[in-house]
Amino acid sequence: MKRNNVLITGLWFAAAGALLLLSLVIAVSFGAKDFSLNEVWTAVFAYNPDASAHQIMHEYRFPRVLGAAVTGMAFAVAGALMQGVTRNPLADTGILGVNAGAAFVVALCFAFLPGIAYSELILMSFAGAALSTLLIVLLGSATQGGLQSIRLTIAGAVIAAILHSFSSGIAIYYELSQDLAFWYAGGVAGVKWEHLKLLAPIVLVVILASSIMGRSISFLSLGDETAASLGIHTGRVKVLGMTAAVILAGASVAVAGSIGFVGLVVPHIARRMVGVDYRKLIPFSALLGAILLIWADFASRMVNPPREFAIGAMVAMVGVPFFLYLARQERREL
């Protein structure tokens, strides 16, 4: 029985890996200009700087598709971590106001530090995400009865509303006009290699570290007391898990804007496939998140070329119905 499980999990991982590879190839091949499989292959393994096809792929297509993959991973794992730590199946960085915190600080930067360097913007975005998370967790846990999932969700939604309102106030007062809206709507069209060099190592290291922590996070689902009696430092695990989620969300919001629902939907699908063990759930969510955003980005540029559809709206079209389904399912929990 046990060996069977390992086999099935292995099969799921292999399938997701293959699908990710396929998605990468397809997303790179098709677009404003289509490339043959052969051209893609040589562009990767035998790059010729003089061939225009190779240049297009290197300059635009690769960073864009890889950017979608990396931010998708980050959002999905951040969602999985938040769901594990808060024991709230409806947790997500978008709904809990983490994205709004990052976006608010980015709005401040747009208004007051127009020439800010990109790496600094990412740092500021972290700071914003961390501050709003801190606020939400403090509020959720300071209330009578402790950290309750429904209350955490409401606190997060309200903080998101306040921060969103402030962001739009800044945008209106400083006449940032649509700049901020474009940024907020998200998209990986503008991702460059230099962004990826900064983002990818952070994301991969944090995801690896969270997977190693996975066992402890799984034990949290048994309840604080049981987990503690099994030798888990529940406080430390929660803090580390939230920190990892904030780093992931902050970094990807800085790069791709506020893309909600990836973190909500992906861990649930992953749970159906590989089970509730976070050691498997976290890496598998990363794979699925990458696939989802690659396709969302692909769809957003293929729906109505040359115009691009907002990637956030694309994801929401899948995410909202799914959230509603969950809200109906989780009756007992709530």
Added chain:
Amino acid sequence: MASLEQKRTVKAIVVGLILLIIAAIVVVVSLNTGTIRLSSAAIWRTLLGGGAADENLVLFEYRLPRIVVTVLAGIGLGISGAVLQGVSRNSLADPGILGINAGAALGLILFVSFFRNMEGPSTLLIPLFAFAGGACISLLIFVLAYDRFKGLIPIRLLLVGIAVEAGISAFTLFLSLRLDEDTYAFAARWLAGSVWGREWVNVLALLPWIVLFVPIVYMHSRTLDLFALGDETASGVGSHVGRNRLVMTSLAVALACASVSMAGGIGFIGLIAPHIARRLVGPQHRHFLPIAGLIGLVILVTADTVGRSLFQPNAIPAGIVVAAIGGPYFLYLLLQSKPNLRRNR
């Protein structure tokens, strides 16, 4: 027992009178505020019909209609919130949760996407679209939160509201990116809750809703009180809980939609006005409904005045001022509230 009842009534009347005086002061201050300064004496003279041509123009054509819209919308939002909190037995409910703001925003963006014209006869179409959007999205949320056996489940209403609102907002954002810059600037201000109605025609469009529905709601004070007993007890004393909940929620939606369509996407008033009212005069609806309306009025008129006077030359929409005050207050309430909220299903 009767003496306690009388005491409460007296208290409600006293509080109501004090609030009326505050409201009058706020309105007068608001009338005095603006880029063109008018002295109090000039305002009185103009109001009584003795103003110069430019004074008449500023006061009657610009300032007064805007303030009247603000007053009406404040009342509408405050009372709508009070009703929703009573119906859902959840002191954290708010018209925004029912997707009214998100729906109205969608309506507005759809309108400007297709007509791109904010002048002439279409001025009245904007609120119409906003109203239709708010009503449709609320209906959608009702349907999704409805349970065949249990009717509207308040906690599910809350969650479904959050989800639908997020989805609609993503769609609105997408549409707003396709607007040209001027139209977008207009829409952004509207969405952030800048009081939009500045003409008498807006007042005329909003007035019937408030005048008609506020008294109807008030006549149902007793029904609203019964919800507090819990569903079983309430139906035990002969109240049609399911039907009443639907009727009262619909009334609240109508009031909030009308207010938002005229004043822009303003949140939080429906949340905090009833709370303050309940603290002042206790939980009986016939006492605290009017107080909630008055507090909504005071908050909105104040926020509008602050927003357009303190932040010259770029006025800050009233909705943002409200969020800056109302948001933290809401979080304070969340800290205070007891965990037994969730028992109600």
